[in-house]
Amino acid sequence: MRSPLEKARKNPESMKARILTAAxxxxxxxxxxxxxxxxxxxxxxxxxxTLHYHWGDKNDLYEAVVMDVNNDLGKELLKVEKIVHGSSLEERMNISLDMMTDYLFDHPEISNLVLLRYFSKTRNEVDIDFKVPEFSGDIAYAMGLAKDAKNPSPRAMMEVMSIMNGMHNFISGENYFRLMLKLDRKCYIDLVKETLKFILIPAFVLREGKTKKEVSRPPSKTAKEKKKSQSKQS
Amino acid sequence: MRSPLEKARKNPESMKARILTAAxxxxxxxxxxxxxxxxxxxxxxxxxxTLHYHWGDKNDLYEAVVMDVNNDLGKELLKVEKIVHGSSLEERMNISLDMMTDYLFDHPEISNLVLLRYFSKTRNEVDIDFKVPEFSGDIAYAMGLAKDAKNPSPRAMMEVMSIMNGMHNFISGENYFRLMLKLDRKCYIDLVKETLKFILIPAFVLREGKTKKEVSRPPSKTAKEKKKSQSKQS
DNA sequence: CTTTGGTTCCATTTTTTGATTGAACTGCTA
DNA sequence: TAGCAGTTCAATCAAAAAATGGAACCAAAG
Known part of the structure; x- marks a missing residue:
């Protein structure tokens, strides 16, 4: 509890916090x-x-917003990981996609700001990026794509970013896509979930199945045999 | 050959065209x-x-840029479709992803502008969107996801947009992602292709296989048989 | 009651940005 | 050569936007 950001978030009624939220x-x-x-x-x-009194200039405020949004996203990811920890990969992905999609639809500014940071430049060289924590490594670790959250392979990172961006795209582009498809909000949200699951899950589950199968017979087998072959691989 | 845009594109050395390109x-x-x-x-x-002399105000120029970029994208999609037409779904996706990725990496402004239009608002109500053609329907048709390019189901549209956005994301975010992964350009491009194929292809191929299986035997078969069952479905 | 620190707004300054005007230059044609 | 249409630029205007200074307000402490 030291940064002006944390201070502002402690009391959400404070002027500083209200400005941050609007920003x-x-x-x-x-x-x-x-x-x-x-x-x-x-x-x-x-x-x-009054705005300048609390947050300094526009750059400072923007920086605070980006950090704030990133904090929230990190907290939610941690919450989801706690819940799905231990389940099968398919189950984990199903639940995570449901939860994260719901969360981001409730806070679309998060997706908006994340994507804008990826895709658009700012004229001033506000290189705040190095201060903003990246979660892709942790997600890769949680998904079993990396042995170490600090040293994920580029491939694992790309796969995780595909997943995260897939969500962000449909949430951030809601106005555009929903108008195009002429759907009400609820329908759209359900369709986003279904589409994401349809696209994302097979690839990962299939690969997991393949690496398992390599050291065993193709047909189904007992749980004991599965475990053995799993430990054999890698 | 009537609009100022087409006129400008006819002679790429003209001042009007040079301004458009820079824009x-x-x-x-x-x-x-x-x-x-x-x-x-x-x-x-x-x-x-001089800029204003040729293109009017900022909005007009922006509008021309969006139309120009969309034209180019449409042309390339058509070119790719001509090439992959007739192949199997997996083959079509493989080649299309390769070709479109190469093309977009050569013209990253296209991805940039497409995504910015989805994700970011403009203060003026420049509603040009209704003038800009949408290709998702045609892609859905070409992929066999829709019987009619003009009336694709929302689900088919969402699936197509997942594919297109998947590409645009990695191309538009190259600066950000490539710096993060510390890869040179060639490595990054290859990795993008591999990741996109890994994520996107299984879902569609698997579903196709399932609907096929309903009317044929499960094990692998000769190419002739494959062709037959392909024509049988749909 | 007075002082003090924190907060807010009004008025204003400075800088940036979009857009226009009119003069000058170009090459072509009658 | 004179005239003309098409282009370009320097100079300038007007509006928008970022940022600041100082007066006013307020509540708590002395």
Whole structure:
């Protein structure tokens, strides 16, 4: 509890926290350059100078927003991992995709801001990226794609990013895609979940099955035999 | 050959075309609000007023850029479809992913601009979207996911968008992801292709196999038999 | 009651940005 | 050669946007 960010989040009613929340939404919707400090101040119902008093200049506020959003995302990922830990890969993916999709649809600014950071540049060289923690390594570890969360292979990282981006895309692009498909929100959310599961799960489950099969007979077998062949491989 | 856009593209050396090209790159990198007309003019090496003389105001130029990029994307998709037409689904996906990935890596502004349009709003209500053709329906048809390119099911559309976005993500995010993974460009491109194929192909091929199996024997078969059962389904 | 620190707003400054104007230059044609 | 259409640029304007300074307000401490 030291940074101004944590301080602001401690009391969500505080002016500092209210500004941060409004900034999250507006930066998420319009991006850094598409957002003016006036828009944020107006959303909160305060004067611009109050905003500057609390958060310094626009860059500082943006930086705080990115960190804040990343914190929340990290917390949620940890929560999900606790729940699915121990289940089979297919089960883990099913539950994780459900939970994360629900969470992100409740907080679409998170997806918006994550993607904007990947895909769009800022004119100022605000290189805050090195301060923002990356979770892909941890997810790769949790999925069994990496022996060590700190040293995941590029391939494992890419696979994890495919999953995360798959979610972010449909959540961040809701306005665009949902209008195109003419669906109401609930239908859209369900369809996103189904599509993500349809696309993502087979690849991973199939590969897991293959590495297992390599050292055993093709047909189904007893649990004991499975365990043996599993320990044999790798 | 009537619109100012087509006119400009006819002669790529013309000032109008040079401005359009520069605008593609800069709008793609920084987004609409992150780009200033001065940045574009400077890139071309001309005065701002020359830019306005040729393209009107910033909105008009942006609109032209979006249309231009979309034209190019449509042309390339058509080219790829011509080549892979008739092959098996797995073969089609393999080749299409290879070709489209190569093409987009050569023209990353396309991916940039497509994604920015999905994920980021513009302050002005420049509703150009209704003018911009959507290819997802045609791809769905070409993949056999829809009986009619004009009336694809939402589910088919979502599946196609998963594929397209999967590509766009890694191309548009190259700077970010490649720096993170510390790979040179060639390695990164290869890894993108492998990852996309690994993630995307199994889901579709598996489903196709399932619907096929319903009307034929499970084990592998000769190419002749395969062809027969292929024509039987659908 | 007075002081003090923290907070907010109003008014203003400075910088950036989009857009226009008019002069100058070009090559072509009558 | 004079005239003209098409282009380009320097200079400038007007609006938007970031940021600041100082007055006013308020609640708690002395």
């Amino acid at each position: 999250r939404h507006i930066f998420g919707e319009y991006g850094f350059h598409g957002t003016t400090t006036r828009m944020i101040a107006k959303e909160v119902g305060i004067d611009i100078s | 593609r790159h800069i709008f793609g990198e920084y987004g609409f609000h992150g780009t200033t007309t001065r940045m574009i003019a400077k890139e071309v090496g001309i005065d701002i007023s």
